[in-house]
Amino acid sequence: MATPYPHLLAPLTVGSVTLKNRVLMGSMHVGLEEERGGFEKLAAYFGARARGGVGLMVTGGVAPSRRGWLKPLAAKLTNQREARQHRIVTDAVHTEGGRIALQILHAGRYAYHPASVAPSRVKSPITPFTPFPLTGRGVERTIDQFVRTAELAAQAGYDGVEIMGSEGYLVNQFIARHTNRRKDRWGGPYANRIRFPLEIVRRTRAAVGPDFILIFRLSMIDLVPDGSTWAEVVELAKGLEDAGVSILNTGIGWHEARVPTIATLVPRAAFTWVTAKLKGEVGVPLVTSNRINMPDVAEAVLARGDADMVSMARPLLADPDWVQKAVQGRPEAINTCIACNQACLDHAFRNKRASCLVNPFACHETELVITRAHRPKGVAVVGAGPAGLSAATVAAACGHRVVLFEASAELGGQFQMAMKIPGKSEFAETVRYFRGLLEERGVDVRLSTRATIDDLKAFDEVILATGVVPRPLDLPGADGPNVLSYLDVLRGAEVGQRVAIIGAGGIGFDVAELLLHREPHEPELEDWLAHWGVDRKHSVPGALLTPAPERPDRTVHLCQRRPGKLGRKLGTTTGWIHRAQLKQGGVQMHASCVYHRIDEKGLHVDIDGKPTVLEVDHVVVCAGQLPERSLEQPLRTAGVSVHRIGGADEAAELDAKRAIDQGARLALSL
Numbered sequence: 193m194a195t196p197y198p199h200l201l202a203p204l205t206v207g208s209v210t211l212k213n214r215v216l217m218g219s220m221h222v223g224l225e226e227e228r229g230g231f232e233k234l235a236a237y238f239g240a241r242a243r244g245g246v247g248l249m250v251t252g253g254v255a256p257s258r259r260g261w262l263k264p265l266a267a268k269l270t271n272q273r274e275a276r277q278h279r280i281v282t283d284a285v286h287t288e289g290g291r292i293a294l295q296i297l298h299a300g301r302y303a304y305h306p307a308s309v310a311p312s313r314v315k316s317p318i319t320p321f322t323p324f325p326l327t328g329r330g331v332e333r334t335i336d337q338f339v340r341t342a343e344l345a346a347q348a349g350y351d352g353v354e355i356m357g358s359e360g361y362l363v364n365q366f367i368a369r370h371t372n373r374r375k376d377r378w379g380g381p382y383a384n385r386i387r388f389p390l391e392i393v394r395r396t397r398a399a400v401g402p403d404f405i406l407i408f409r410l411s412m413i414d415l416v417p418d419g420s421t422w423a424e425v426v427e428l429a430k431g432l433e434d435a436g437v438s439i440l441n442t443g444i445g446w447h448e449a450r451v452p453t454i455a456t457l458v459p460r461a462a463f464t465w466v467t468a469k470l471k472g473e474v475g476v477p478l479v480t481s482n483r484i485n486m487p488d489v490a491e492a493v494l495a496r497g498d499a500d501m502v503s504m505a506r507p508l509l510a511d512p513d514w515v516q517k518a519v520q521g522r523p524e525a526i527n528t529c530i531a532c533n534q535a536c537l538d539h540a541f542r543n544k545r546a547s548c549l550v551n552p553f554a555c556h557e558t559e560l561v562i563t564r565a566h567r568p569k570g571v572a573v574v575g576a577g578p579a580g581l582s583a584a585t586v587a588a589a590c591g592h593r594v595v596l597f598e599a600s601a602e603l604g605g606q607f608q609m610a611m612k613i614p615g616k617s618e619f620a621e622t623v624r625y626f627r628g629l630l631e632e633r634g635v636d637v638r639l640s641t642r643a644t645i646d647d648l649k650a651f652d653e654v655i656l657a658t659g660v661v662p663r664p665l666d667l668p669g670a671d672g673p674n675v676l677s678y679l680d681v682l683r684g685a686e687v688g689q690r691v692a693i694i695g696a697g698g699i700g701f702d703v704a705e706l707l708l709h710r711e712p713h714e715p716e717l718e719d720w721l722a723h724w725g726v727d728r729k730h731s732v733p734g735a736l737l738t739p740a741p742e743r744p745d746r747t748v749h750l751c752q753r754r755p756g757k758l759g760r761k762l763g764t765t766t767g768w769i770h771r772a773q774l775k776q777g778g779v780q781m782h783a784s785c786v787y788h789r790i791d792e793k794g795l796h797v798d799i800d801g802k803p804t805v806l807e808v809d810h811v812v813v814c815a816g817q818l819p820e821r822s823l824e825q826p827l828r829t830a831g832v833s834v835h836r837i838g839g840a841d842e843a844a845e846l847d848a849k850r851a852i853d854q855g856a857r858l859a860l861s862l
């Protein structure tokens with residue numbers, strides 16, 4: 193049968209190796225690398241993705257030396273003993289018919305330890321340590337360490353290595369003037385600054401022979417001041433080809449760049465035009481990357497000729513069977529990565545094991561295992577938000593007879609609201625995925641049905657996934673006509689030109705973003721790039737222009753009672769983006785607020801002790817949520833076995849990550 197994805201699923205020959213398709217699983221540090229027993233868990237994790245049909249996988253970054261560690265005791269590969277530990281991973285992948293390369297990553301000034309080194313003594317804005325500049329001998333020694341790690345990777349059974357030359361790590365630090373202020377043969381003119389990557393590749397190729405896959409991840413657009421120009425990128429790419437790379441992978445932006453490159457508000461495939469510019473300049477296969485998460489997107493990118501392969505990292509955390517489902521022509525069955533970063537990158541940055549918000553089984557393959565129940569039970573799940581969807585589908589997979597009650601006419605709970613926020617339309621994919629899974633697993637779904645005690649009494653187990661209700665505001669005037677709850681706004685209530693929002697949590701930020709646009713829309717790529725100051729022509733170093741955000745449609749005040757920066761609890765890797773967006777939209781942020789009353793003039797409030805009236809047409813209340821548990825006590829009194837998950841269990845600090853994870857774990861335990 194003809195596939196809708198002929199370019200994506202076409203094999204690719206690289207040297208003496210034929211990859212079965214054009215999907216490269218990009219490097220992700222998941223935290224198992226340093227865990228006790230982590231190699232067995234990594235073997236299961238990579239094995240699952242190899243079984244799912246990925247053409248080539250790249251491991252998380254492994255340091256070639258202690259100095260290159262991202263943090264103390266991070267993964268390194270510097271001796272035979274460590275190489276032997278990797279065997280279980282490479283064997284697992286090869287048994288499943290996959291291919292895997294080890295990424296060699298030297299953190300340079302991005303290392304989170306005081307012994308970090310870099311080309312020059314230039315501190316990074318995202319780490320507290322100033323690096324030691326490498327001596328000339330230190331540079332030579334570092335190159336030898338890269339080569340040694342590549343040799344050890346070959347001994348460990350890897351099919352290749354990827355030299356991490358992008359995202360602002362050590363190799364990239366040598367290339368860009370931004371961080372390379374050296375006056376010796378490794379600094380100064382561009383030809384000197386690229387000597388480091390070229391020597392690493394040349395000497396590695398000489399050491400590992402012609403058949404070993406040698407990928408270089410090239411920063412094609414730095415998005416930092418004093419980054420490379422496009423002419424320099426092309427010069428380096430050609431040099432790398434001559435030095436012996438087999439594949440060039442694309443890096444977009446340094447970690448310190450203030451342009452979002454992978455978050456959910458980044459349009460799908462927003463940066464493949466960067467790789468496309470390099471097509472025709474070199475003969476080796478090019479891999480493109482960033483926000484490619486569904487087969488039709490990947491196919492379009494490849495069919496257009498932007499690249500020869502697509503790199504996806506997070507989408508394969510979200511669904512290990514992504515490729516297989518594309519092969520089967522079942523894209524609707526894919527659990528799509530919504531690019532939230534909440535369980536993957538945010539965990540990595542907090543030294544926690546990564547997983548996936550929409551797939552809590554990711555990186556827990558040996559611990560969370562679906563097995564058929566010996567005695568299948570009758571299970572009622574009340575509420576089809578993320579928690580209930582997760583519990584119902586996992587319980588059904590275990591063989592239980594599951595009925596899912598949902599009071600509204602739609603699945604998804606609060607995801608139905610989240611998807612209305614500009615830049616969050618991906619949340620609809622999760623609802624689509626669960627809808628298909630409920631059907632596939634035979635769950636009896638009863639929409640528009642508010643479950644009652646009578647409906648539930650006969651079940652062996654009742655799972656309350658009834659979510660939350662908005663916290664009412666206890667303030668004079670809170671019942672006035674000019675006061676709306678976030679639910680009213682998200683359901684389309686008319687909102688005036690001047691608005692004050694009470695509560696600056698995730699929902700307060702999202703509502704502020706929504707209110708900046710009279711007509712919420714997904715921006716055109718050109719507009720989005722201009723908004724964030726990305727130079728499409730790449731005519732300036734680093735491709736950075738002055739951001740040109742759209743003019744906001746409203747005056748918005750965002751208020752919280754706590755002192756300090758607003759949005760402190762937003763995601764580690766995404767909070768800065770939300771803050772930057774609201775700042776660009778002119779949102780006035782007020783901390784240390786004491787609210788007094790609301791009347792026809794607006795919100796009467798002390799800000800930092802000063803009495804003020806925020807003269808607004810509407811006050812929108814986003815003051816958190818309370819659990820909805822009204823069914824619990826009557827059910828317990830009736831002797832029913834009741835469980836709570838998601839918001840129904842605990843509304844404080846609730847997010848969809850906890851809701852989905854809790855749902856899955858409870859269902860496995862029934």
Ligand code: FAD
Binds near residue numbers: 597838
């Ligand atoms: P809910 O999603 O609230 O679902 C509960 C469901 O139960 C509802 O559908 C309700 O109709 C149903 N129900 C209640 N009582 C009954 C009954 N008696 N019978 C039948 N059905 C009943 N989280 C994140 O992690 N990341 C984000 O970026 C994010 N963005 C958000 C943006 C917005 C605008 C909003 C509103 C929320 C956002 N959230 C986000 C929060 C996230 O959606 C919630 O944490 C999550 O939905 C909680 O899941 P839940 O299943 O516990 O409850």
Ligand code: NAP
Binds near residue numbers: 754844
């Ligand atoms: P939240 O994050 O707990 O924020 C509630 C806000 O209301 C806080 O700013 C709080 O700040 C204020 N508040 C609390 N009680 C109040 C009161 N009695 N009067 C006035 N203000 C009060 O909750 P949320 O914004 O409703 O979000 C719900 C959940 O959804 C969150 O846990 C969040 O993780 C998740 N979510 C996540 C994202 C995301 O991007 N990751 C986006 C949306 C939602 P002060 O006490 O300082 O005033």
Ligand code: SF4
Binds near residue numbers: 507530535
């Ligand atoms: Fe994608 Fe979010 Fe899962 Fe990370 S946690 S893989 S960004 S869906």
